[in-house]
Amino acid sequence: MKKIFLFSVFAGLVNVYAQAPAGYYNSANGLSGAPLKTALSTIITNGHQDKGYSGLWTGYKTTDIDKNYENDGSILDIYSEKPAGIDPYNYTPGTNQCGTYSTEGNCYNREHIVPQSLFNQNSPMVSDIHFIRATDGKVNGMRSNYPFGKVGSATFTSKNGSKLGSSASSGYSGTVFEPIDEFKGDVARMIFYFVTRYESKLSSFSSGNMLGSSTFPGLQAWELDVLLAWHNQDPVSQAEINRNNASYTFQGNRNPFIDNPNYVGLIWGSQQPSNDTQAPTAATGLNISGTTSSSISLTWNASTDNVGVSSYAVYMNGSLKTTVSSTSATITGLTPSTTYSFYVVAKDAAGNSSSNSSAISGTTNAGTTNPTTDCVNENFENIPTGTSSSYSTRTWSNGGISWTATDARTDQTINNKAITVRNGSLTSGSSANGIGSLTVTTQLKFSGSNGTFTVKVNGTTVGTIPYGATAATTTISNINISGNVTVSLVNNSTTNRVAIDDLKWTCYSESAARQISDATVQNIKISPNPVTNQEIYVKGNDLQKIKKAEIYNLQGKSLQTINQPFKNGNSIKTQNLGQGIYILKLDNSTMQFLVK
Template structure:
């Protein structure tokens, strides 16, 4: 029996920013310090008469203990560990030197690094004399190792001169994750200060910078009246001494906004104090305020673009990084001349391609001001035709258990026709109670694989049903209830979903769902008709999945499609009378044209703009996809 599957994937990957309420930043229309004041009015605790107004609702200093225990969990570097994400002990590229369990390892006293965690004021309390709401502002409070917090003390942040490190008892310098305390380097972008500074690891430098920019904005009307602090210059507009402004700007550019920052910003707004950090939602505000001179310099052209490692539906790209007078923030990837993808990296795997098809790629670099470089060299490659087109379009959810207590599990199936030995592109996320944001990011373990026609089961660590079928335990991604949407993402693009992202209505409370065997592909719209329902705690089918599709004599040779490239009229010739659904999608995955035919017919493409499209042709449960070029 021969199966054909849709090869369509949404061909776009962009940096995912926070889910901001409609109208939140409508009044932020200025530049320079005017913009800074406008942002202050948006995020402060005063009714400033804005059309859309949310007031900063201070929850008190003690409330931060519960916030940290619930939301500052490491779902990014060591998923499933249920440990505190501490920027002073986190090792992003390897095992952490130690971890902290929420609540039980919180403390006020410590002797050595690794004893416990407490709350650090990124802007020291002594600066604002421990006053509220500054003291309890969640945006400027982070959980950190108690000893390292004490080590940093009230010192400003800067670039440490490695030949002038400070020694203290009970702690190494650098610390176990590489943070340092010592005299400022006083060279390059950190020139102008020689005192002692604290330097976090590169992974969190942008986080620190954006906290300072938030603080300088939120408390603009108070900051000039506070005590002296090396990083501040005593003004309410610039706020920062030149040396430290240069350091913060450099850190902001070198370490872009992370998913961890995005999620925390959402958690603070939706679950704690009702205001946001504007510089996480809109990183470009930093330049508009503190460097308002227009940046008209374009980045250098990306070089040495190489297309390689083709599969039936993907091609790897790599290129040399561009340079810029400020910073390169991302790269646009053009497929056959159409701007189709965006990434912050200098390598990328292009998904969702058709088999046995040549694709040509070029790259443009972009900076924060939107300046674009010239096109890179062109690199072309042809996808293979090794039979994976006989498999499903991608991974999809195949079973869901919302059982009693913590008996919760998710099953992901692979019917792509190939073993997937690298799951680094895939993540799972939750949207709780209809909230317009995805949280609790789950990444597969580095050694995880899903063989063709096999499944992968993720369960709650306290689950007691069908435990022999579990491949991984993760309490964060299995904290769902029957009304929480769960998304399966590839390269941070949603490809399959359980539940409704925009609704808190129950769709699967206290039941088990198993994907019907006739379902061949993931979908970004949940349809309960695709699922069979079973009683609570029923996991009879957990650990394997059956897929049985209709047998149809259906291949591209039986369907004539011409001309291609097309100008206005596309001819569809069917060898036999058969209900045939034709859907045309642009490279962003949006359906732009749809038609059902029963005999040979034509489709008017006059309204389509020039570019590349994916045409999905479906008969019964079988489908294929073909690249369509519009002149």
């Protein structure tokens, strides 16, 4: 915001802590980089009172009121406010809450600047007023869960000039959302708040092409560059100060990057730290954490840097394969029974590169030589007709399996007929002979954004299926659940309309079940499996000789490490694993387990 730039600069020169209680940031004094970020995280976590999702409506009556532009007591909406002109519409606090909307100006709702889908709508993030703004429902819906960035070619423009379209930001080519210049710094500082307040949880969040999975720097390299530029371009305004103070009264904690904008540079550096000539240290501990017949998962220890590591380049057989911001990666599209060599290079925001990590080789699993048997093969040719374009619960049967699709229509196609789910799910009846691997084709219809279905077997999450504007076929391998199974695909969006076609899964076969381990694992097994009560019981010979236990998810991300795990018994206590499939690695032996 620029209206009160001179005031905010003057206030900052007089006392950078002018709006915070005396001593509020004392424990952060003298720190910089990751230690400063962690100290601020502790400060703003203390005192945070979760008022609940519905409590935001109450909070907005003091936090999101226009006292700096029209000063008329209406909702200050960053997606409709025109700083130098007449607003296209105004909202009365408490009166024009959504509700439903079809066009701009219908109502205002709760816009998560960091999309709530990235943290599964969990508390306290889902109701944290510091990064959830009162905004127009239609524009909020168009922004969806896209990251923020510079728009090249716009596909949508709001009435105040906020844009959705293809990215013109260096390092990212997907769809992005760009607010007007007046509020770019506001957005940046809200996101900086989020990755600081919840830095200890970032490893469990989805990235959304914006978040990083580690506490520092906490953001994708390209997104960090965008936000640093916006922070510098649009200094803290009186409206932000007012909102921070009101949020503190309402919620009990503050946004430190509004109170002291210098924290941004102290933690993340400038937009282009040209004076940074020190390269990160080489990554260590490169390890093969999992293999399939077509993929190899890698993990490694974080590098260090005088400013901060921004990304890791993963090389396969000497060629760059992918770049990630976390300390794990899964390389897909590989050939069965083939050995590949990998190494990793760390990079910082200034473009300095570390030396190569030590190389490691991994071999993909053997592909099956016998054709798999499909237990279920649903082509949706038997779905009901009638009012095909309306959304309702649809039921039908095929091949002895009953199906139910909620909030679904039947007039869209992929490969002939398809079922289209909006705010609902597709669920099978009970099928015998278990499930091995599941394959399905999806396509986003009409407008909307890329997203995912959550796949559940007998109520337990086993993976996700992505969807986008182009029809795509996805396989979840090695689910491997025996007995009677019920399969559900649940749309994680309430508005995206997604067609589903050619859904099938193979029967479970004990002999064909995935075994990502060497011969030593044959004497070690998890019992019972699925595990319960966050405790894994392991049976086998010489367990006391095992030096290290590691738990990974199916994307190869390390979740927990325990040294000498069986020193005092034969069980491992896990750290709050959600429902799903995980990998347990015991020294060089690995096996899967299911958490209910």
